[in-house]
Amino acid sequence: MKQDNNGTWVSWNENLKYNYTTKYSVTTEEELQEVIANNDKIRFFGSKQSSADIAAGTDVIIDMTTYNKIVSYNYSKKTITVQSGVILKDVLEAIESVGWCIPCLPDINTITIGGALATGTHGTSGKLLSEYMVACKLILADGTIKTITQEDELMNAVKVSLGMLGVMSTITFQCEPIYTLHVKERPENDNEWLPKIKSRLKEHDFLRILWLPHTSKGYVITGDKIDKNKEVTENKGPKFLKHRRKASKMLYKYSHKYPWTTAIANKILATIFFSSKKEHKGSLYQATVTKSRGSTLELAEWTISLDKFPKVFEEIKTEINKWSNKSFIHIPMDVRFVYKDKSWLSYAYEQDTVTMGCVSRNAATADTYEAFKSVEKIFLKHGGRPHWGKRFAAKDAQLTKVYPKWEDFKNLRNELDPTNKFLNPYLASLVNAKAVVYENA
The missing domain is CATH 3.40.462.10 (FAD-linked oxidases, C-terminal domain)
Structure with missing residues (x-):
């Protein structure tokens, strides 16, 4: 695990900048668990291409792009399991090499899988990318792992969560024959x-x-x-x-x-x-x-x-x-x-x-x-x-009117992250919660 101290996080389009005290680059699930468990406030980022202020803004941040392995294939079920920091391009090329596809493709291929899922990335004439997720490991605020499958009631909440319920570790996707x-x-x-x-x-x-x-x-x-x-x-x-x-x-x-x-x-x-x-x-x-x-x-x-x-x-x-x-x-x-x-x-x-x-x-x-x-x-x-x-610009008052399950999501978030570990100021304003405020660089 690599650790950098006292730097500045800058988004892809340079519109968002934050000072941080510690940045971790992890390669294993155990390292990811350790960092999450041992810090009071933390956010995590991938390719930094989001226009929304969701990726940084806390003293401690995790660079997920080094957590980027293709874990396994299940050839009989046509599924692939990957680490959440892997770039979409690498996943798509991997499944095409065995004759599969995920029939939902975003506009660009340089985003991380975890970020794409968290923000509800979609393609066209199909479904959100998250609809092809059939299982995942979610690292909770205390560092423990929760495995979630299609049969789990939490799946529909976890599919799109802005990283407010926990940190995605590994994700399994259902693929289809290539066309x-x-x-x-x-x-x-x-x-x-x-x-x-x-x-x-x-x-x-x-x-x-x-x-x-x-x-x-x-x-x-x-x-x-x-x-x-x-x-x-x-x-x-x-x-x-x-x-x-x-x-x-x-x-x-x-x-x-x-x-x-x-x-x-x-x-x-x-x-x-x-x-x-x-x-x-x-x-x-x-x-x-x-x-x-x-x-x-x-x-x-x-x-x-x-x-x-x-x-x-x-x-x-x-x-x-x-x-x-x-x-x-x-x-x-x-x-x-x-x-x-x-x-x-x-x-x-x-x-x-x-x-x-x-x-x-x-x-x-x-x-x-x-x-x-x-x-x-x-x-x-x-x-x-x-x-x-x-x-x-919409916040909690507007979002609760347009997302029927918004209040249910907030209640679940409070249950899974009672100390607001995974909130930065921007996310706190979305869910009307408290978070430590950090100054922009």
Whole structure:
């Protein structure tokens, strides 16, 4: 076990910074137990890519990225067991090598498994990643291990918990046979793609829309399962498409000072980078996951029931297109779909759900990005739920209204962590509890 003293923890986009007195890097379950048992307050982190302030803010922190082994395979059951600090990329490549997949893939592959589960990471046209967890070991506040299986009543509480119930040690996932997707991409006007959502969800195995604010257009991505040997005429589009992020950075350079310029920039970006038709095939992982994110950015994401989405969408569109406000939104707003489940803090708890991302390409000026506030206000008004790993301002009073099991979760948290060991100030404010406050660096 490695120990570093008196340093500064900095998030991926550099928006969050905290001094710490001790940072541990662990490699074994026994080390993880020891560190947790012997410290009064502690948080833990992985790739630090969360926009929410959940990973640090205590004097003692644990770097989970060194706790990163593939533990075992069960070939008859098609399950894989991993340590919680392993990167998603490594897990996906491991299961693909034996002909399996987990049919839920987030947008990026550089996050740790533990962090992905804790924050309710999801893919599109499927379920949360946590829905494929069939067993886990949870290290409690006193350092003891609790093994949780599908039959355990705690499973639906533990699946998504922001690391407030304990620290995930090892996790077992149920996998499925690998399959190939035929992916097609094309631009459509809002009045084309919006009414077709439900029919397309039935027609296709994969559906995602990149909505282009201030343009009245979307970029529709569909995927259909095909035989892996079926030939597809590949069309990756013009070579200049790979420069979209660089162009976005240039066009949005002063949008924090002059928000209205975003509308002009979006029209330029839509015309250049979202007007081509594309087509390809690949495994779910190959076909749908962004392999790198490039420059830093800041994200918010909200979810709403499938039935309410058209109304919410039109309200957002009307609001952000008013020239009298500052809520101009960078391209794109990512629209994805998650089917209902039973996990207490899942965005899809008991409802088929649409998720809608909101991005600021200027991470450093995200605090003054008015769009985050406008989008949150509209989603909360209609009962929307925030993504736990992304930016939002809602606290306990609002969350209890939109998460039916919120109070049950808080009661369980009090039972498992009566001294609030796993709370930092941000998490304490979410659950209306007390935590030691530490100064930002």
